[in-house]
Amino acid sequence: MTKSVVFMFSGQGSQYYHMGRELYNKQPVFREWMQTFDRVACEMLGVSLIEIIYDDAKTKGSTFDRLQHAHPALYMVQFALAQVLIAQGLRPDFVLGTSLGETVAAAVAGAMAAEDLLRLVNGQARLVESSCEPGGMIAILHDPRLYEEEPMLYCFSELASVNYDSHFVVAGYERNLECIMKYLKAEGILFQALPVTRAFHSSCLEPAREQYAEMLQHVACRQLQFPMVSCVHGEVIHQLASGYFWDAARQPIQFPAALRSLESAGPCLYLDLGPTGTLNHFVKSNLPAGSPSRHAAVLTPFQQDLHHLEAVLDRWHSG
Numbered sequence: 001m002t003k004s005v006v007f008m009f010s011g012q013g014s015q016y017y018h019m020g021r022e023l024y025n026k027q028p029v030f031r032e033w034m035q036t037f038d039r040v041a042c043e044m045l046g047v048s049l050i051e052i053i054y055d056d057a058k059t060k061g062s063t064f065d066r067l068q069h070a071h072p073a074l075y076m077v078q079f080a081l082a083q084v085l086i087a088q089g090l091r092p093d094f095v096l097g098t099s100l101g102e103t104v105a106a107a108v109a110g111a112m113a114a115e116d117l118l119r120l121v122n123g124q125a126r127l128v129e130s131s132c133e134p135g136g137m138i139a140i141l142h143d144p145r146l147y148e149e150e151p152m153l154y155c156f157s158e159l160a161s162v163n164y165d166s167h168f169v170v171a172g173y174e175r176n177l178e179c180i181m182k183y184l185k186a187e188g189i190l191f192q193a194l195p196v197t198r199a200f201h202s203s204c205l206e207p208a209r210e211q212y213a214e215m216l217q218h219v220a221c222r223q224l225q226f227p228m229v230s231c232v233h234g235e236v237i238h239q240l241a242s243g244y245f246w247d248a249a250r251q252p253i254q255f256p257a258a259l260r261s262l263e264s265a266g267p268c269l270y271l272d273l274g275p276t277g278t279l280n281h282f283v284k285s286n287l288p289a290g291s292p293s294r295h296a297a298v299l300t301p302f303q304q305d306l307h308h309l310e311a312v313l314d315r316w317h318s319g
Contacts, residue, residue: 003269003293004093005316006229006262007085007108008283009078010274011099013137013194015070017058019275020077022305024054029087033080040115041072044122049073060301065195071100071125074275075118078104081273081298084309090316092271094236094262096229098161098255099200101274102248110225111240120245123215124208128198128249131208135199137171138180141190144168152183160201161253164285169253171199205250216242231258236265255279259286263293270295271312 023030034050041049045068053073064070078101082092097105100121107117137160140146144162147153147170157172157180170180177193184191198204219242230237232247234257259282262268270293272280277297287293296315298308 003267004262004265005090006094006096006268006270007082007092007105008270008272008274008279009082009095009097009101009104009108010272010276010279011074011097011101012067012070012196012200013139014274014276014278015064015074015195016060016275016301017062017064018054018060019073019301020081020299020305021054022303023081023084023299023309024050026306027084027309029084030080033083034076037072037076037080037115037118040118041076041122044072044119045069049076053077063195065197067125067129067197068122070195071121072118074100075104075107075121077275077299078273079107079114082108085271085273085312088313090313092226094227094229094268096231096258096262096279097248098231098253098279099248101279102228102231103245105228106221106224106240106245108226109228110223111221112219120215120219124212124245124249127208127211127215128205131211132198132205133173133207134197135171135173135202135204136177137169137194137196137199137201138177138184139163139167139169139192139194140184141167146189150183152180156180158199158202158204159252160199161255163253163255163282167282167285169194169201171202171204173199173204200249201252202250209246209250212246213243216245219245229258229262231255234258235261255282256286259283263288263291267292267294269293269316272297273299275299276301 157170
């Protein structure tokens, strides 16, 4: 049975130093795109993002949360990896992104020139850092209904994403999240504070809305080359308006709904091109029992990127 190929891209919180380093060192298409983007980054920021991402003084466990570095770095790595697969003949039937990953998906689908979307990513990071109070996001391993039932959650945070039936994310200001983490720890509920400095997918971003809308007035999207599975709307879309890039940062993520829209059309091969393989895990946790769909990731913090890349290509060639 033929499976539709879905390229998936993740957002803030999935970044780490040295992501994709083996590919940068040994894969020429990946390296060429990273260097192309780095020239744009140097114009925007006055620094080399390649030198920042692959800084030998940093470990994969070092905090990588400066938005004006992490935002474009995530975009660069994921787009470059997609081009590696496309150069090998593996083209997506659909693209799907969560949060910042929606912009990567739009770039791969041809909504705008990849370099122009990198500039837009940088502009968003700059505005959010300058306009919005510090905040954060917490991934909680529990039934999402807890959010509606627990005042500590719904009074002091906003629901940013439901990823599957035992995993959701809340966003809010720093002072409120500290109280929430104390509550979760006292209740024995597993959680993880994401490496982000702003509360994406919440009203905490509203101070950046007006200036970002002005920036988006100068953005014109082309017809998409591949259908895009929107985690804003939870369905397949074929055209983007410029305002979509604000919605992708501000609105809650609807990953399960997006996945259901794909599964309803037939089996898929889901390829997670994010740095951590997080979406690969989310797919596994959402697929219904007996689904013929398959899923795989290329990058992980544990390296072996070339090995995983070859395994993905072998799986695609074998059907």
